[in-house]
Amino acid sequence: MKDTLAVARGVSWRVLHMFFTNPAFLLPSLAFPLFFFTAFVGGLSRISQVPGFDFPTGYTAFQFVFVLLQSAAFAGVFTGFGIARDFESGFMRRLMLAAPNRSGILLGYLFSALVRWLTVASVVTVVALLAQMNIGGNGVDLIGLYTLALLLNLAGALWAAGVAMRLRTQQAAPVMQMPVFLLLFFAPVYVPLGLLKGWIHGVASVNPITPLLEAGRGFISGEPELALAAFAIGFGLALGFGVWAVRGLRSAEAAG
């Protein structure tokens, strides 16, 4: 256990050092969620006047939840890009030779994904508050919202780590990114599920991200709904992709 933690600490320090000292890594991670938040809240706020749109705390809060969850998932995916880069550069091979317990490598990447997301989430939250976002939920509701996002961050990082450890090339980036992008955007991003019509309603209804999004919006408006289902899905995704990532690590070990 001590070895695992030591490896995890070393790996996460290295990733976070690169993240915080290299603008090429830090800026896109911060800019994309802010940019989506700005574009959606600024450009689409009129949508809240569509008949049937009755979200109590306004369109800014409605979109904030989506952007928060999106930033969590993508902080995980971006960590997967870093793992793929480490494989291509040969660093991972040296790391695996040096690490007394290789599970610590995975743990280190997961911890760094969490810190990356917390950094981004802090900035996005401050910007949303400056944009006069209304919050109807209490402290417990907000903890629920951020815990859901944390679970999605974990699931995203484990998914991307599993892909990176199997394919071991940066060309795998679309494989990590595209399914996450599709899952996120085939949820009720712009309007509540009830206002979606046609095929998108069918897809959103079975999309596992939809309950997370709806629960998150329930938390921020102070009217929690689907909370149990959302946490069950969040834990399920993290657990499932946990197995996927560990098996990916074993696959990378076997490949030498």
Added chain:
Amino acid sequence: MNIALLQTAALGHRAVVRTARQPANVVFPLVFPMLLLAVNSGGLQSATRLPGFPTDSFLAFALAVPFVQGALLATINANVEFARDIQTGFLNRLALTPVRGIVLLLGQLGGLMTIAVIQAVFYLVVGYAFGVRLASGVGGAFMLLLLEIVIALGFAALGSWAALRTGSTEAVQGLFPVFFVFLFLSSMNMPRNLIQADWFRWVATVNPVSYLVEAVRSLVIEGWNWEALALGFAAAGALSVIGFVLSAHALYRRLERT
């Protein structure tokens, strides 16, 4: 003159073939804008119930976006390859041949415009298959392709400038998010008169990408709106001229260095 044309055609052909040989560079610019179109047209269909929304089909409204986005993606991909030519020294070797500098640039830009037109035809066919009919008719389709050529030229020229100026594939790839910001801060998802936030409406109004999107959109949902077309061609033309002048300058600087 004939030799210059032949050289331009050869270099343009090379740019097209090189892109076609890399499936990722072909598939991504075709599929990604269609995915975004599917997401937005499905998710924002209810926006058509807003008073004053110009059409009852958000798919028709949003079909303009892939034309601009596709031109952007294709030219970024192709200019990454152009930057690779610089990194690998191919451009230096070309400079030793009798090929004139301006021909190098025209060939590269011509190739990129060809790719953009092929994509535009694909988007038109997909839109037609899903029930979108151009309000401007068959003539509008040809006008749309012409507009796409000028839009692609604008993005291609700016991308070529970045490639020539930096000689770095990473720098050209770095342009992608910058262009995307312009796309998202435009009237791509909402008519400008319906944008509620004053600051966003102002940004969309000064953003030239809004006029590109609106010109394409006018052909799809309005018919022949000459004002929108004139503004679209003017914006695309201005981007093209600025990009071309910058690229030509950067090319001569780069050839001087070699």
